[in-house]
Amino acid sequence: MPGEPRAIARRPLHDELVEHLRDLIVQGGLEPGSKVQEQVLCDQFDVSRTPLREALRSLAAEGLVVLTPRRGATIAAVTRQDIEEAFPIVGALEALAGELACRNISDTEIARAAQLQRDLVASHDRDDLASYSAINAQIHALILKAADNPTLTQQLKSLDGRVRRARYLVNISGVRWAAAVAEHELILKALRARDGKRLGEILKLHIANKLTSLSQQLRAAEEAAEPKKRAAG
Amino acid sequence: MPGEPRAIARRPLHDELVEHLRDLIVQGGLEPGSKVQEQVLCDQFDVSRTPLREALRSLAAEGLVVLTPRRGATIAAVTRQDIEEAFPIVGALEALAGELACRNISDTEIARAAQLQRDLVASHDRDDLASYSAINAQIHALILKAADNPTLTQQLKSLDGRVRRARYLVNISGVRWAAAVAEHELILKALRARDGKRLGEILKLHIANKLTSLSQQLRAAEEAAEPKKRAAG
DNA sequence: CGTATGAATTTTGTATACAAAATACGTGAA
DNA sequence: TTCACGTATTTTGTATACAAAATTCATACG
Numbered sequence: 001m002p003g004e005p006r007a008i009a010r011r012p013l014h015d016e017l018v019e020h021l022r023d024l025i026v027q028g029g030l031e032p033g034s035k036v037q038e039q040v041l042c043d044q045f046d047v048s049r050t051p052l053r054e055a056l057r058s059l060a061a062e063g064l065v066v067l068t069p070r071r072g073a074t075i076a077a078v079t080r081q082d083i084e085e086a087f088p089i090v091g092a093l094e095a096l097a098g099e100l101a102c103r104n105i106s107d108t109e110i111a112r113a114a115q116l117q118r119d120l121v122a123s124h125d126r127d128d129l130a131s132y133s134a135i136n137a138q139i140h141a142l143i144l145k146a147a148d149n150p151t152l153t154q155q156l157k158s159l160d161g162r163v164r165r166a167r168y169l170v171n172i173s174g175v176r177w178a179a180a181v182a183e184h185e186l187i188l189k190a191l192r193a194r195d196g197k198r199l200g201e202i203l204k205l206h207i208a209n210k211l212t213s214l215s216q217q218l219r220a221a222e223e224a225a226e227p228k229k230r231a232a233g
Numbered sequence: 234m235p236g237e238p239r240a241i242a243r244r245p246l247h248d249e250l251v252e253h254l255r256d257l258i259v260q261g262g263l264e265p266g267s268k269v270q271e272q273v274l275c276d277q278f279d280v281s282r283t284p285l286r287e288a289l290r291s292l293a294a295e296g297l298v299v300l301t302p303r304r305g306a307t308i309a310a311v312t313r314q315d316i317e318e319a320f321p322i323v324g325a326l327e328a329l330a331g332e333l334a335c336r337n338i339s340d341t342e343i344a345r346a347a348q349l350q351r352d353l354v355a356s357h358d359r360d361d362l363a364s365y366s367a368i369n370a371q372i373h374a375l376i377l378k379a380a381d382n383p384t385l386t387q388q389l390k391s392l393d394g395r396v397r398r399a400r401y402l403v404n405i406s407g408v409r410w411a412a413a414v415a416e417h418e419l420i421l422k423a424l425r426a427r428d429g430k431r432l433g434e435i436l437k438l439h440i441a442n443k444l445t446s447l448s449q450q451l452r453a454a455e456e457a458a459e460p461k462k463r464a465a466g
Numbered sequence: 467c468g469t470a471t472g473a474a475t476t477t478t479g480t481a482t483a484c485a486a487a488a489t490a491c492g493t494g495a496a
Numbered sequence: 497t498t499c500a501c502g503t504a505t506t507t508t509g510t511a512t513a514c515a516a517a518a519t520t521c522a523t524a525c526g
Contacts, residue, residue: 012302012479014290037507048481049508050283054290057247061294061391063384069245070487070508085384088329096325151296151318155388158294245509270477281511282478303478303517 013047017055020045025064025075026164033077036065062158064165076162080218083166084211090163091207093156094140095200098187100147102196109146110192113139117188124181129172139184143191143203166214170221176213183209246280250288253278258297258308259397266310269298295391297398309395313451316399317444323396324440326389327373328433331420334379335429342379343425346372350421357414362405372417376424376436399447403454409446416442 021041024030038049038056045052056073059065066074076082116139123132144153172180183206190199254274257263271282271289278285289306292298299307309315349372356365377386405413416439423432 014479015302039507050480050482053509054287057287057290058294061291063387069248072488072508082384085382088333088382089326089385089388092325092329093322096321100321149318149321151315152322154296155322155392159388247509272477283510283512286479305478305518 012051014051014054014058017045017047017051018058021055021059022062022064022161025059026161026168028165028168030075032075032165034075036073036075038072062161064161078162078165078169080215080222082162083218084215086159086162086166087207087211087214090156090159091204091211093152093159094143094207095204097144097147097149097152097156098190098199098203099196100149100152101143102191102194102199104148105146105191105194109142113142113188113191116142117184120184121181124177129177132177133167136180136184139187143199170214170217173213173217176210179209180206245284247284247287247291250278250280250284251291254288254292255295255297255394258292259394259401261398261401263308265308265398267308269306269308271305295394297394311395311398311402313448313455315395316451317448319392319395320440320444320447323389323392324437324444326385326392327376327440328437330377330380330382330385330389331423331432331436332380332429333382333385334376335424335427335432337381338379338424338427342375346375346421346424349375350417353417354414357410362410365410366400369413369417372420376432403447403450406446406450409442412442413439 021030030036038052042049042052056065056067060067060073064076066076068074116135120132120135120139123129123135144156147153183202186202187199187206190202254263263269271285275282275285289298289300293300293306297309299309301307349368353365353368353372356362356368377389380386416435419435420432420439423435
């Protein structure tokens with residue numbers, strides 16, 4: 001009896017669809033706020049409506065799609081308000097992850113975090129944003145893994161899409177980037193000290209700062225795009 | 234043009250199914266860990282597999298059902314581990330709700346909270362657990378509403394089912410109940426002072442304490458049920 | 467007696483078909 | 497023109513049908 005013989009069989013269509021569609025939505029391939037007709041997506045992916053509808057239900061649970069009865073699906077908008085709602089939640093959950101991580105994390109994992117921190121600084125120094133983002137994600141993943149709470153992991157994953165969408169709207173500013181690197185030094189320090197409370201606070205602040213920067217840029221972009229109710233008369 | 238003319242039309246079957254099944258699962262009508270055959274539920278609710286499968290997908294997103302490809306659906310188990318994972322998350326989110334609520338809450342809402350607190354004490358005094366639970370839920374709902382963050386509300390709602398399932402496993406202990414009432418006094422006090430940080434801390438502790446009590450009872454129940462690996466030789 | 471093999475059955479995954487609701491469109495009246 | 501109304505078309509909701517995988521069961525072999 002081979003306990004877990006999975007990962008061999010091909011995955012169902014609806015699961016593949018979830019991933020494809022998620023990527024599409026996160027990367028802006030589907031216009032936020034736009035209505036999506038089931039048949040259109042069916043033609044595009046060459047599947048029938050049954051698995052597609054199941055996929056849409058999953059994405060709706062993640063908040064990437066909004067399902068209105070008898071009126072179909074729309075791609076969730078990425079308004080400043082949405083982002084300002086989501087980030088504090090992510091902050092609270094990452095803070096919790098930090099607290100829990102300090103209880104369990106091994107010396108090996110801390111060493112790994114230190115290495116990632118060095119890589120992070122290097123990426124910043126050579127202005128390599130793609131590499132920076134990847135390493136940044138790895139550090140947060142490492143903390144989340146050390147927290148050893150699958151429910152928390154799942155919860156953060158379901159928010160991840162919404163957060164990542166925000167990234168595709170504006171690019172990180174130079175000052176914010178530098179500040180983020182500095183904050184990551186504090187994160188590593190708290191992790192080394194296994195100071196859960198402190199790590200939690202820093203992570204919460206780290207994400208709050210990220211939001212502040214993002215929010216400013218979004219507000220600026222909004223006003224640049226539509227100064228309609230301003231000095232028009 | 235009536236802006237929002239909805240709520241008149243009958244809801245789709247899959248939505249109704251989600252609610253029915255959620256209630257069933259939360260209240261233990263479906264054995265945790267048991268396999269559920271689609272056809273069985275279809276016969277029971279007299280619907281076809283299409284809407285049922287969509288409902289199962291929604292419930293899977295809430296963590297009440299586990300979907301394994303090509304192997305069907307099982308009712309999520311309610312292990313002590315699951316509960317110990319979920320409660321800290323709820324604690325972190327309720328703490329955030331408390332912080333946010335203090336920024337916005339009106340005098341009227343605080344007065345309402347004070348009234349609910351009086352009702353809560355009264356329920357406890359006359360040993361009316363059902364009433365107590367209802368009022369307790371109202372207080373937390375009031376805070377959540379004052380937090381004015383729909384995304385947070387949605388997130389907590391999706392965790393609510395898992396938390397409520399735990400309630401059906403064991404009954405609150407007398408000492409814990411008294412302590413909970415006392416903690417609620419502190420919650421009201423922080424709310425009155427609009428001290429977000431403090432309210433957040435209290436709520437987090439409040440839920441952590443709830444978990445401690447629950448966890449103890451569950452551990453006791455486990456050992457009573459199966460003392461298999463203990464003094465057997 | 468236990469184990470392995472393979473057919474029969476069950477169960478899931480997907481496609482298609484049909485009904486009902488929503489939307490789009492066109493016509494006519496004020 | 498603009499609004500109202502009725503019809504045609506599109507789109508969603510649900511049921512059913514069929515294919516593929518998993519499970520069950522019987523049988524043969526060691």
